[in-house]
Amino acid sequence: MHNSEIILSLLKTTAPFHVLQESVQKSLVDLMTKCTFSKEELIYRQGITDIDGVDLIYKGQYETFFLDNMENKRSIEIHENPYCFGGISVLLNRKKALKSVMVKKGTIIYRLPRKDFFELCNANEEFFHFFTNAFGRKMLEEEFSHFVKSPASFEESYYAADQLYSRKIDNIIYKDIVSTDYNTPIYEAAKIMSSNKVSCIFIMQKDKIVGYATDITLRDNVIAKQIQADKAIGTVMDNPIVSISNQAILYEAVLMMFRTKTKYLLVEKDGEYVGFLSRNRLLSEQGQSPLVFIQSVKLAESLTELKDKWDNVPKIINQLLGRGVNAAVANQVITMIADTIAIKVIEKTIHNMGPPPAKFVFMVTGSEGRKEQTLKTDQDNAIIYEDKANEQREYVRDYFLKFANQVSDDLNKIGFVYCTGGYMASNPAWTHSLSHWKNNYKSWIEDTIPENAIKFSTFFDCRRLYGDKGIIDELKSFLNHELQKPNERFFLL
Structure with a gap:
C-alpha cells in the first residue's frame, strides 16, 4: 500500500476520525507526519511535555501511565492500533501531556498537527465531543481523577477539576422539559422538537413521563427502519427514564449517566421534574479550555x-495571556x-x-x-x-x-x-x-x-x-x- 492509502485506511478505522466524511479524511492525508520509533523511550512526560498534535498508532504500542511521587507507574494502559493519543491533553490540559507515554520498539504512528486538530474540533461537534466524553468517563476512575486534578494547570483553569466533586446540579442551568403525549404522531413530535429547538422530547402517558425521543431516536428507530411517520411517538421512544435530585453534585450526575448509559437525566426537585441535563451539557460545564468554554456558550x-x-x-483571557x-x-x-x-x-x-x-x-x-x-x-x-x-x-x-x-x-x-x-x-x-x-x-x-x-x-x-x-x-x-x-x-x- 502507498503511504497515502495507509493513512486513509488508518483514519477510517481510528475513533473519532472514522466519523468524518471521506472528503474530510482525504484532506487530512497530506497533513499527517510519520514517526518511527526504533527503541523503547519515554516520549511524553505528564504535565511537562508539550503535545504537538494527536498521534494515531499504525503499528506497535503506546504504554500510558501516571508517575507518582516515587516515580512508580500508576494506571498503566497498553494501546495498539486503532488508537488516537493526545486529544484530551491538547483540549483539556493546556497542550501538556496528560499521561506519560513509553513507546515500544518498532512502533509507527502518524501525527496530525495541533492546529489542524483544533480546526476539526471546531467544525465537527461529534468529533469534538468524543474527547470531552472520554475525559468525563476517565474522571470517574478514582486513580485517574487523583492524578488529573492535582497538577497546577488544572487548578488554575477556569473550571477547576475539583468542581466536579463539589458543585451542585441546582447551581447550573438545566433545560426546560419539552414533552408530548404517547400517541402523538412521530412527525408532530418532530415538529415540536424543531419549534422548541431541542434534540430531546419527553413522552407522557397518563401525566407521567414514560420515555423520551431524540434526534438519534428518529434516525435509528424511524428512518433506518422505514417506520411510517404517522405512527405514535411512544412506539419508537427510548427509555428507561433516569432522574437525580437537584441537590446532587455533578460527580453523581456524571456517574449515573455513564452507569445507566443514558444521555439525558431528569432533574427532580421536591418530588417534581423541573428540567433535564444532557451528557454533553454536563461535561461542557467542566470545560478546561477556551474551546470547551465556547461549546458551553453554544449550549446556553x-x-x-x-x-x-x-x-x-x-478569566479565560487572563489564563491565556498568563500561559504566554x-x-x-x-x-x-x-x-x-x-x-x-x-x-x-x-x-x-x-x-x-x-x-x-x-x-x-x-x-x-x-x-x-x-x-x-x-x-x-x-x-x-x-x-x-x-x-x-x-x-x-x-x-x-x-x-x-x-x-x-x-x-x-x-x-x-x-x-x-x-x-x-x-x-x-x-x-x-x-x-x-x-x-x-x-x-x-x-x-x-x-x-x-x-x-x-x-x-x-x-x-x-x-x-x-x-x-x-x-x-x-x-x-x-x-x-x-x-x-x-x-x-x-x-x-x-
Whole structure:
C-alpha cells in the first residue's frame, strides 16, 4: 500500500476520525507526519511535555501511565492500533501531556498537527465531543481523577477539576422539559422538537413521563427502519427514564449517566421534574479550555446564562495571556466567543418574532468586522435585506427595524454596550435594503467629506455574522467595481 492509502485506511478505522466524511479524511492525508520509533523511550512526560498534535498508532504500542511521587507507574494502559493519543491533553490540559507515554520498539504512528486538530474540533461537534466524553468517563476512575486534578494547570483553569466533586446540579442551568403525549404522531413530535429547538422530547402517558425521543431516536428507530411517520411517538421512544435530585453534585450526575448509559437525566426537585441535563451539557460545564468554554456558550439558552458566560471571558483571557499566548490569539478567542453569543441572540430573536420576510445578512463592522474584538468593544453592526416589491417594502422594513432593536437591546443586557456613535443596526440609518446600501457606499466614495470618510472606513471592514452570504458578496462586488473608477476626490489620509 502507498503511504497515502495507509493513512486513509488508518483514519477510517481510528475513533473519532472514522466519523468524518471521506472528503474530510482525504484532506487530512497530506497533513499527517510519520514517526518511527526504533527503541523503547519515554516520549511524553505528564504535565511537562508539550503535545504537538494527536498521534494515531499504525503499528506497535503506546504504554500510558501516571508517575507518582516515587516515580512508580500508576494506571498503566497498553494501546495498539486503532488508537488516537493526545486529544484530551491538547483540549483539556493546556497542550501538556496528560499521561506519560513509553513507546515500544518498532512502533509507527502518524501525527496530525495541533492546529489542524483544533480546526476539526471546531467544525465537527461529534468529533469534538468524543474527547470531552472520554475525559468525563476517565474522571470517574478514582486513580485517574487523583492524578488529573492535582497538577497546577488544572487548578488554575477556569473550571477547576475539583468542581466536579463539589458543585451542585441546582447551581447550573438545566433545560426546560419539552414533552408530548404517547400517541402523538412521530412527525408532530418532530415538529415540536424543531419549534422548541431541542434534540430531546419527553413522552407522557397518563401525566407521567414514560420515555423520551431524540434526534438519534428518529434516525435509528424511524428512518433506518422505514417506520411510517404517522405512527405514535411512544412506539419508537427510548427509555428507561433516569432522574437525580437537584441537590446532587455533578460527580453523581456524571456517574449515573455513564452507569445507566443514558444521555439525558431528569432533574427532580421536591418530588417534581423541573428540567433535564444532557451528557454533553454536563461535561461542557467542566470545560478546561477556551474551546470547551465556547461549546458551553453554544449550549446556553437564556440571556442571563449568556451574560454569565460573557462576564467570565476575562478569566479565560487572563489564563491565556498568563500561559504566554500572544495577544492576537487571545483576541481571536474573544471574537469567537462574542460571535457565538451574538448568533445565539439573533436565533432567539428570530424564534420569537417568526421567520424573516426576506433574505438578509447581519453584518458586523469596524473592529468586530476585522475580528479585532476586545472585551470593551461596543456594538458595531448593520443589516442588509434583499429588495422587495413596493407593496412589501414597508412591512419588510418594519420587521427588520424591530428585529434590530431587539437584538441590540439583548446584546446590551449581556454586556455589549450600545455604540455611542450610533453605528449599529438599531439605528434606522444602518438597516436598509441592498440597493439602499449600494447608494450609501456610492455617495460616501463620491462625496468625500470627513463625515462620509468616517462612515466609509467603519463600514469598509464589514463581515457577515449571520444570514445570506450572497447579499454581502453582491455588496462587496459592487464596492470593488466602484473603487476601480477614477475619483480624484477620494483620498486615504
